[in-house]
Amino acid sequence: MALDLPALHARLLATAPLIQNITNTVVQQFSANVLLAVGAAPAMLDHEADAGQFAALADAILVNFGTATNQQLLAADAAIRVARALHKPWVLDPVSIGVIDYRSTRIRQAAEQQPTVIRGNASEIAALAGLGTGGRGVDSTDEVDAVLTAALSLAQTTGAVVAVSGPRDAVVEASGSTVRVARLGGGHALMPRVVGTGCSLGSLTAAYLAACCKEGASAFDATIAAHAHFKLAGQAAGQQAQGPGSFIPAFLDALYALPSAAMTKAEVHIEVREMPDLCGL
Incomplete structure (x- = not known):
């Protein structure tokens, strides 16, 4: 089935999925606003006493350990258990893996619990795959193309779709002997200059998974x-913004205003390869 981005966008708008966010305190409001802007419903439920119960109600779950407390770690454990039992999609964002030992251990444990998608920057993906040491705090010190082999390895070992964010994003899927790699251009240089773009992309990914996979679309x-x-919203916002401060409201407006038909303007290139033919990856 050919990739139909306008149809996937329209499905998101029609579905208004409920997304449970167990995410870091720095980005909670921004991530909630991003979800609202695209027509999804955010729930920032991250207490261990009720996270599992709420996971049964949510359409998809994001787990992001950026500023993880003991409460959030236990909440994530409970929500992941429910997601797996009820076959709900969930996204893991391995923030700062490789930088601090305990955080890295807990992220690796989560990655073993069959996330639908793992989404991070290049250094995080390399570290989670065991082929890197992590970045500088939450910032990547690696280029996306340099970690595609690590992304493929991670996709093979976890079964997840692996998404790598950067100036040119990559999405990697391994299925049997077939590998699919999508590269996406666009966006704007101001996107990494504001807090929350990467983390909220994890929330948006969960929303698209919830809305589209029920209708037969793949997680890829x-x-x-x-x-x-x-990327399209970032590009549009960057054309209006004067700097990071004005970029945030322009970005939310662009997410909200994007018509389904405009998704055809996305810079997407997909390669399909067989496992023995991966030297150029």
Whole structure:
């Protein structure tokens, strides 16, 4: 089935999925606003006493350990258990893995619990795959193309679609002997200059998974759609903004205003390769 980005966007608008966000305190409000802007419903429920119960109600779950407390770690454990039992999609954002030992251990444990998508920057993906040491705090010190082999390895070992954010994003899926790699251009240089773009992209990915996978779309296609939506909105916002402060409201407005038909303008290139033919990856 050919990738139909306008149809995936339209499905998101029609579905208004409920997304449970167990995410860091720095980005909670921004991530909630991003979800609202695209027509989804955010729930920032991260207490261990009720996270599991709420996960049964949510359409998809994001787990992001950026500023993890003991409460959030236990909440994530409970929500992931429910997501797996009820076959709900969930996204893991391995923030700062490789930088601090305990955080890295807990992220690796989560990655073993069959996330639908793992989304991070290049250094995080390399570290989670065991082929890197992590970045500088939450910032990547690696280029996206340099970690595609690590992304493929991670996709093979976890079964997840692996998305790598950067100036040119990559989405990697391994299925049997076939590998699909999507590269996405666009966006704007101001996107990494504001807090929360990467983290909220994880929330948006969860929303697309919830809306589209029930209708037969693959997690690979839904992840591409989330990244394409983000890139297009970032590009539009960057044309209006004077700097980081004015970029944030312009970005939210662009996410909200993007028509489904405009998704055809996304810069997406997909390669399909067989495992023995991966030297150029």
